[in-house]
Amino acid sequence: MAKTDTDVKESLPEFSRADYGNYINGAWCEAVSGKRGDVYDPGIGDVIATVPQGESADVDVAVGAARRAFDGGSWSKVNPRDRSRLLLRISEVLRRDRDRLAELEVRQQGKALAGALWDVEESAFIFEYYAGWATKISGEVPPIGPDALSVITKEPVGVAALITPWNFPILMAAQKVAPALAAGCTCILKPASDTPLTSLELGRIAEEVGLPAGTLNVLTGSGSTVGMDLVRHPGVDKISFTGSSEVGRTIMREGADSLKRVTLELGGKNPSIVFADADLEQAIPAICQAIFFNQGQVCGSCSRTLIEESILPQVLDAIAEYVKALRPGYGLDPETTFGPLVSRAHLETVSGYIRIGREEGAQVAVEGALPEDERLKNGNFVRPTVFSSVRPEMRIAREEIFGPVLSVLSFRDADEAVALANDTNYGLSAMVWSGDMGKAIATARAVRAGTVWVNDNLQAPTEALWGGFKHSGIGRELGQAGLEAFLELKQLHLRTRA
Numbered sequence: 001m002a003k004t005d006t007d008v009k010e011s012l013p014e015f016s017r018a019d020y021g022n023y024i025n026g027a028w029c030e031a032v033s034g035k036r037g038d039v040y041d042p043g044i045g046d047v048i049a050t051v052p053q054g055e056s057a058d059v060d061v062a063v064g065a066a067r068r069a070f071d072g073g074s075w076s077k078v079n080p081r082d083r084s085r086l087l088l089r090i091s092e093v094l095r096r097d098r099d100r101l102a103e104l105e106v107r108q109q110g111k112a113l114a115g116a117l118w119d120v121e122e123s124a125f126i127f128e129y130y131a132g133w134a135t136k137i138s139g140e141v142p143p144i145g146p147d148a149l150s151v152i153t154k155e156p157v158g159v160a161a162l163i164t165p166w167n168f169p170i171l172m173a174a175q176k177v178a179p180a181l182a183a184g185c186t187c188i189l190k191p192a193s194d195t196p197l198t199s200l201e202l203g204r205i206a207e208e209v210g211l212p213a214g215t216l217n218v219l220t221g222s223g224s225t226v227g228m229d230l231v232r233h234p235g236v237d238k239i240s241f242t243g244s245s246e247v248g249r250t251i252m253r254e255g256a257d258s259l260k261r262v263t264l265e266l267g268g269k270n271p272s273i274v275f276a277d278a279d280l281e282q283a284i285p286a287i288c289q290a291i292f293f294n295q296g297q298v299c300g301s302c303s304r305t306l307i308e309e310s311i312l313p314q315v316l317d318a319i320a321e322y323v324k325a326l327r328p329g330y331g332l333d334p335e336t337t338f339g340p341l342v343s344r345a346h347l348e349t350v351s352g353y354i355r356i357g358r359e360e361g362a363q364v365a366v367e368g369a370l371p372e373d374e375r376l377k378n379g380n381f382v383r384p385t386v387f388s389s390v391r392p393e394m395r396i397a398r399e400e401i402f403g404p405v406l407s408v409l410s411f412r413d414a415d416e417a418v419a420l421a422n423d424t425n426y427g428l429s430a431m432v433w434s435g436d437m438g439k440a441i442a443t444a445r446a447v448r449a450g451t452v453w454v455n456d457n458l459q460a461p462t463e464a465l466w467g468g469f470k471h472s473g474i475g476r477e478l479g480q481a482g483l484e485a486f487l488e489l490k491q492l493h494l495r496t497r498a
């Protein structure tokens with residue numbers, strides 16, 4: 001049954017527009033210039049909040065605060081047990097405020113509520129997980145002989161600038177802030193301009209739990225000014241960035257003068273490989289979810305599906321059924337399974353790729369619906385689209401679209417599947433579906449990607465790791481590797497000979 005306008009309004013509770021400040025040195029402040037920027041609800045197109053539009057002067061203030069807290073200042077004096085307790089407190093407050101934060105995430109990003117609730121819950125777990133690590137950062141004493149003692153310690157890397165994207169705003173912030181603080185770093189969080197609100201809420205939580213001033217600073221402003229200034233700033237020791245490969249390359253170039261340590265989590269054009277002996281009842285929803293979840297705005301999404309030739313028609317039919325069953329709508333409506341794209345600019349990019357696919361000669365195998373409700377007419381909705389007859393050289397098979405656009409290709413045997421899977425500059429994730437575990441594992445090992453799921457999809461456990469090969473990034477986040485990214489090794493050489 002089609003929804004009425006009234007139904008949708010009921011799922012859009014009144015929301016009063018909020019004006020946020022930046023959280024710098026333990027205080028809320030305007031940008032030095034006094035400028036502010038708007039934050040839009042991508043489902044309805046309205047302005048829901050304003051935030052300071054930071055510039056170079058604000059970067060100097062934030063870096064100064066983080067530097068002071070690190071260089072013998074307040075955070076440097078907090079011992080690991082207390083660091084751990086503070087991270088646990090952040091985790092508790094995230095859980096306490098889960099529903100409100102999830103609603104805010106839906107409003108600024110557009111995602112379906114169930115996903116937003118999961119994001120906040122997982123963010124709380126990330127803080128809990130790294131709270132455990134804070135007291136376990138141990139060094140080594142290598143055997144160098146009787147005349148001296150060599151002690152290797154792990155030291156915080158210093159002031160870290162954390163630059164996040166808009167697809168999982170609070171989760172990406174947690175993924176960087178929690179290990180940075182556990183390691184003993186101080187930080188400046190620069191959220192994406194489209195989705196700064198839950199990062200600013202993280203500043204509010206830092207204030208509530210009593211994180212010392214300057215330890216976590218949240219600074220809004222555009223990537224080309226605030227982001228670039230953080231990358232070039234001599235007072236910043238480390239950049240942890242998640243976003244596009246293009247900006248990742250710029251960060252490496254611009255950070256080179258000050259020899260910035262970098263962790264780069266970048267884009268992907270990830271393949272799913274479906275063999276004829278796969279359990280299709282599991283594989284088909286999994287490959288569809290891996291491209292349509294969060295409207296395809298997921299760096300690990302599998303936007304190329306490679307299907308063994310003999311099952312191509314039946315898999316295409318089943319994908320079409322899945323796409324037709326998607327429910328486009330507003331993220332807070334419990335029936336919604338498919339929300340808007342994050343911004344008008346991104347809608348144009350994704351729509352452009354759908355046009356390019358048609359022009360390149362790919363066939364539209366199926367396209368899904370747009371919401372019918374008038375209330376959503378200014379939302380950034382796009383039809384989920386599946387292309388068949390895709391050739392490997394087409395742009396829709398090579399370039400990251402970061403939207404709900406699936407390119408389907410076929411293969412004859414495992415060697416061809418691996419060759420197609422690896423025929424990309426990217427290497428973030430991949431999926432292999434087969435009932436033959438030996439073949440599945442051999443294929444997974446041959447694919448050059450940071451994570452390969454075998455008979456599963458999109459899992460990125462906090463306790464494991466996440467990151468890419470090739471143009472998909474440098475370094476790893478999550479797990480122990482995510483902590484090590486905020487540590488430097490140091491040797492103390494102590495003469496013991498008289």
Ligand code: TAP
Pocket residue numbers: 163164165166167190191192193194221222223224226227228231242243244245247248250251264265266267268298299400402428472473
């Ligand atoms: P980007 O345009 O790269 O933006 C990411 C962040 O970097 C934003 O905070 C942005 O600020 C900032 N930024 C932009 N230009 C900058 C510059 N010159 N110097 C420093 N910072 C700069 O990406 P996006 O559009 O937000 O996100 C989509 C892309 O991110 C996709 O390619 C996707 O694959 C990738 N992504 C990767 C992952 C992982 S884990 N690998 C996760 C999510 C997304 P503004 O918002 O103010 O422009």
